[in-house]
Amino acid sequence: MERNIRFEIITKDRLGITVIILEKIYKAEINLLSVEVFPKKICVKMQIRDDEAKEALKKQLIDIEDVVMVNEINLLNYEENERKLLAILDSVDEGIMVINKKFEIDIFNNYCEKVFLCNKEEAIGTDIRKLIGGDAPAVELINSGIKYDNVEVNIKTDRGEVHYLTTGRPIVDDNNITVGAVASIKDIYKAIEIANVIAGTTEGAFKEIVGNSSKIECVKKIVKTVAKSDSTILFRGESGTGKELFAKALQNLSSRKNNPFVTISCAALPDNLIESELFGYEKGSFTGAMNSGKEGLFREADGGTLFLDEIGELSIVLQAKLLRVLQEGVIRKIGSTKEENINVRIIAATNRNLEEMIKGGKFREDLYYRLNVIPIIIPPLRExxxxxxxxxxxxxxxxxxxxxxxxxxxxxxxxxxxxxxxxxxxxxxxxxxxxxxxxxxxxxxxxxxxxxxxxxxxxxxxxxxxxxxxxxxxxxxxxxxxxxxxxxxxxxxxxxxxxxxxxxxxxxxxxxxxxxxxxxxxx
Incomplete structure (x- = not known):
């Protein structure tokens, strides 16, 4: 049975010596697999039947004029470099996939095996369109040559659901023509876990809030200080100042950072829908209600934070119900007689003048004091x-x-x-x-x-x-x-x-x- 043998042939600097060496191998009827040529050195990979044939070829090569030495080696240079590269790719905590212009997978590291639920021996050489679909970002990259960053992909395959985050770059030739693509892959749940860890740091929590003016730095300092408590926060400021971004930052710095952060705009829905969204309802409570009933946002946010944006738009009736939640920590679904305990931190925001609304009878004074425990004013851009x-x-x-x-x-x-x-x-x-x-x-x-x-x-x-x-x-x-x-x-x-x-x-x-x-x- 033939096996792979590699020779390193040391020579003097002589024109045409490579051709002479290859002729000797050809005449010995040995299957030549690959050749590397360097100054004063030729490396060959061959298939040889047995040790007798190997020694015979080795003697013939040494007898060539200007051949100095013939050594048997374990790997050719390109093989060694390739294996080093693959070892590096398999060691990183990220999937690396290389696809050629025929859409065939050339490199598929260990991380990719976990994400795509198949082994590399099965994947390498496979058309990527068969593995993850013809509309995968990497397929479009090869077609267009346009890079992409952090694209979320969620597909169902015969093996199960594949959900990942991917970034891709084209491989181009000397004429800038796309001849392949490299895609990095990150399991979506791992990506979310890493994002949560980063978001939990002060730097990560404020990464979406750009600026280092004295007023913004002051707000950041207040948010960082009050984040650890469970007190109710009221963000105040003009429309478009970034109140929701600060609310998210506060959540990410709090002890509730790994629990739900639920948002609702009090101006986006009519009163009856806001009430059912917030508190939920029992089945058959009203016309159009789902047969199964519905859990409200308070229940969804249990253990975490509920962000009530544009709180000044809430009706007087719903203000009274919200006040009871803040006072007693209980909710009651529409159509139910049963009260449920909840553990939710409330963060509210408004661009309205609540004090003037109180004078006009449009906002409850008792709710105002419940919400305004820690007021944080976000400065307008002009400041x-x-x-x-x-x-x-x-x-x-x-x-x-x-x-x-x-x-x-x-x-x-x-x-x-x-x-x-x-x-x-x-x-x-x-x-x-x-x-x-x-x-x-x-x-x-x-x-x-x-x-x-x-x-x-x-x-x-x-x-x-x-x-x-x-x-x-x-x-x-x-x-x-x-x-x-x-x-x-x-x-x-x-x-x-x-x-x-x-x-x-x-x-x-x-x-x-x-x-x-x-x-x-x-x-």
Missing amino acids: RLSDISSLVTLFISKYNKKLNKEIKGAELSFINKLMAYNWPGNIRELQNVIERAMNLCEEKYISSQNNIIDIGLGSNLENKIELDVHKSLRLKEVVEICEKQAIVTALSKNKSLRKTAKELGVSHTTIINKIKKYKINED
């Missing part, structure tokens, strides 16, 4: 302008992925224009402005010409363009309206296509094409 630059960087990174762009940053003139604005919509408005600017930007850096904060800009122009606030518009339509407005405004001011192009930060050809597209000369 933390020094954080704008960091927020812009965050949103550019976010929308580069969403819009498939590679914008590197923003010019100082753009930042200065943002700093001079009052931001009535706070961070939410800033995020919208950055997304709008990135849609309009065709360069590597956002410029002040891409900054459209006020759609009414140029409202005195004859060719004024308006957004109909009552009409439902797609994002593409909004972008086109803004784009047209910017061109009309610049044209009116400059009276020149080239000057307009320069001001808007695009090419002369782009302006001509846009004018034709929007029929600006005909307006």
Whole structure:
């Protein structure tokens, strides 16, 4: 029976000696599997019948002029490097999968075996579309060459459910043509576990809250201090300041961090639905109720935290029921006579002036004092302008992925224009402005010409363009309206296509094409 034998052949520096060595192997009728050629060294892997044939070949090779030595070795260099690489891949706490341009799996490490519920011998050489489906992110990566990050995949296979988080990068040749893909795989439950560990640290808890202005740092300090208690928290601040992000941070720093964090907006549903959502109901309690009944959000949040956003929108009737929960720690489902004990921490938030609402009889004073145990005021963006630059960087990174762009940053003139604005919509408005600017930007850096904060800009122009606030518009339509407005405004001011192009930060050809597209000369 033939077995694999490897020789390392040391030679003098002689032209054509590799060909002579390979001819000797060929004439000996030995199956040559692979060859490595180095200066003064040739390594070969062969299939040889027995020791007698091996020794005979070894003697023939030594007899070749300028062959210095023939040694039997365990592995060729490429085999040793390959095995080192595979050992490294099998040691990491993450799945690594390499797919070639034919969609065949070339590398499939031990971690992948656990996630995809099959062994590597079975997976290697298999078409990935058969293993995890034709719409897997890695398949699209090979087709498009476009990288992806942290995509969640949940599929059902013959072996069971496969739920994972994946990041992929293309393998390209010298001509930048995609010839394969590398995908990293993380079991979703492991990813969640790691995320929870990170979120439980101060740095992790505040990772979504960008900025280091003195006012934001003060709020972070208060949140960190009060997180360990179970006292009720009331976040106050204007709409769009990030109250829910701070509520999540507080939960992640609390002793309840591994328990449920349940959110409900008190302005999103009518009173009857909010009551059934919060408290649940018995089967047959009202028309349309599910036959099985329903557990409410208080029960769902038991042991954890319930975040009541926009608490100022809650009706007086529901305020009374909420007060009883806060006072006695019990709830009663709709249609039930039985009270149930619950253990829930309440975090509430509002942008309303609760004190004025109390005077107007729209908010219960006793509930106010129950909620306002620890009030935390989130500053508006106009009071933390020094954080704008960091927020812009965050949103550019976010929308580069969403819009498939590679914008590197923003010019100082753009930042200065943002700093001079009052931001009535706070961070939410800033995020919208950055997304709008990135849609309009065709360069590597956002410029002040891409900054459209006020759609009414140029409202005195004859060719004024308006957004109909009552009409439902797609994002593409909004972008086109803004784009047209910017061109009309610049044209009116400059009276020149080239000057307009320069001001808007695009090419002369782009302006001509846009004018034709929007029929600006005909307006």
